[in-house]
Amino acid sequence: MKRTDAAVKVRTKKAEKVNSGAEVNKAAITTMAIAAGLVGAWVVTAFVGAILASGGVMPLISNWIQAVFG
Numbered sequence: 769m770k771r772t773d774a775a776v777k778v779r780t781k782k783a784e785k786v787n788s789g790a791e792v793n794k795a796a797i798t799t800m801a802i803a804a805g806l807v808g809a810w811v812v813t814a815f816v817g818a819i820l821a822s823g824g825v826m827p828l829i830s831n832w833i834q835a836v837f838g
Contacts, residue, residue, distance in 0.1 A: 820826040 819825055819828050822831050
């Protein structure tokens with residue numbers, strides 16, 4: 769008997785479930801972390817600017833106490 773090779777199409781389907789809630793949470797956490805970093809950087813620069821404008825740490829504390837308590 770003669771053997772013949774025939775071409776056979778094989779279809780494969782890869783079904784992968786993606787948890788969209790987890791992906792949204794990752795994006796939200798990343799966005800909040802970036803925003804927190806920007807706010808933190810702004811706070812540090814504002815604090816350094818206040819120290820430089822008042823002439824040092826002790827004058828800054830003195831001026832802050834006078835501003836808060838009169």
